Amino acid sequence: MYKKTFTTPFSIYKKEALLRRLPASHPQRERIGQDLRIAYAGNQGERSLEFHLNFTRDDYLIFHDLRLPWINGYHFQIDLLLVSPFCIFILEVKHIAGKLYFDDTAQQLIRTNEDKEEVFPYPITQIHRHQHQLQDFLNRHAVPAIPIIPLVVSSKSSSLLQASSNAAHIFDSVVHSASLPFKINSLKNRFRTQILSQHQLDELSSLLLKNHTPLMTNELARYHLQEKQLIKGILCIRCTTPSMRREWGYWKCGRCGFQSIHAHIQSLIDYLLLIDHEITNKRFRDFTLLNSRSVTSKLLNVLPLKHHGTYKNRTYLLDFEKLSQLLDHDE
Template identity: 30%
Template sequence: MSSKLFFRACFAVIVNRKGVKLLIVKPFAPSSLTLGLQALVRRLPPSHSQYITYQQELKNKEAGDFAEQYILKELQKLPQLSDCHLFHNVILPTILPMQMDILIITASGIIILEIKNIRGTVHFKNNPRQLIRTTDNGEVQAFTHPEIQLEQYIQAMHHFLNEHHMAVPIYGAIVFPFNNVAIHREGEGLPIVMGRELPIYLHKIIEKNMGIATNEITNIILSQLQHRNPFPLCRYYQLDVNALQRGVYCENCGHFGMEKLKRTWFCRRCQHQCTSAHRQALKDYYMLVGDTITNKECRAFLMLECKHVTKRLLQKTFQTCCKSGKLTKYDLSSLLETPLKF
């Protein structure tokens, strides 16, 4: 996994009808793997031996993102969260690996929410700790026990704050947003909370108000935030780049091979025109193949013939990262650096 720090903070203060002032420090954004898998499934022919596997993985990732976005939206409505700070998808440099779904900084302490969107019947098993899911058609699957993840995040967070000379209570809960799951649990453990129960769970913590300096904690977290992505996915999944469909994708009809006209891209199949269609194709290239591209590679991937047209197109948008005659490479990483939107 490559790790790059190109996060741009995007603050938004949400004031709802009840006068709740919630600071959204890091808003929802789909995970990098979801975006990468969308590109992969788009560009891999359905006849490919791994197509179904990636399609299923994408479905799981999208279900996870949907659940996290749903909970974030619900949190914005809660009067209990007035003056709290909210983060989505937090990675910090800590002794243990961590990727927290939702982090809430409150005057009573820090709350970590691990969101699970799993349908069917789930058993939280001890010895060894595993999460076993049985679907309606009897299919059995084993998952990492969410409590193990959450305990790890709580420990890592304590260690992280200690290093910054802070000690505050840290709470954690496993949240199932929807009532599409029947949960069975062996023994005690960290709280498992249904989406509807979340306001009560949060209220019990927040009402303790210990006067913790939320701004100070938020600033430390912001200064240390990391962004991790698994790109390029062809390397991550050890896939042959030649298996990918080439060409510029028509967002209107799904056809690969839009043609470059003087000022726009044109789809011969549905007559759709788009001036910036190449950007999505190059984004796909960045997520699937590599973070730099040469003129020749670009012509092959976008199915362009003229190297001068390709040069103009690349120079208009990208910085060059190394230049040696014909091997000028353009840096595509700016494609994913657009400010996060809520």
């Protein structure tokens, strides 16, 4: 049963927003596009496990992409967490094509693809670190001691998994996604003592969800960009140019004629993803090049957003979920 379903990380939405708002000729576009393709592949790899997890989903509470506080302000991120009354599985998903060689002596993962060698952080070290961090987290919240089993899942079915001759044992914790349900089933049989009651499972589930802290990156800073370099205006969803003009109660693209009720919502989302989680009437007009304070006020006031400050200096808190839902209902 899914307690936290498969989601798209904010870093992907942010890069998409950046590509919408950066001029076609901007030199950073290529790098951002490349990073976005890597992020898509990673997310696709994790989502591809949804099918395989169908074989075991009834036995576990499943959490996708949990980021929990550790110590001294550090966090740790778990791709997939499976919780049962008997044990907990931590899954680290690797969506890497080619030949993957686990070098246990040097503690590195070497990928060979089309004669090119590349070194990646050693996933075995990674999962043991996550195991340790989760153990800490559970101890700190007085959760009864429960076995934590870490696994590395290769979600690229074409990848060839190999290990150094002294390290066949690593395949106890490395598996292709198609074998994952069977691996989980065979491992779980080792743990037959029920440790968590139904009530404790519910409590643990709330604890994990309450402590989940999504990573909020500043993509402008990451790519050494400034707000003034972004394209301003209300963008057309069809032709992507900032050509939307306000007609009677809707937006019409001056270039391709596309009509939309909610085109300004996309601009609010872009502002949220790239600049700030709150906005004023003035800041929104600067970002969208709208002239009228009163029209902007009407557009903002009908939205289901929390706000603070007096009417004139009102600041609106931008809520990604709520705004995205409105956009989904457009047209």
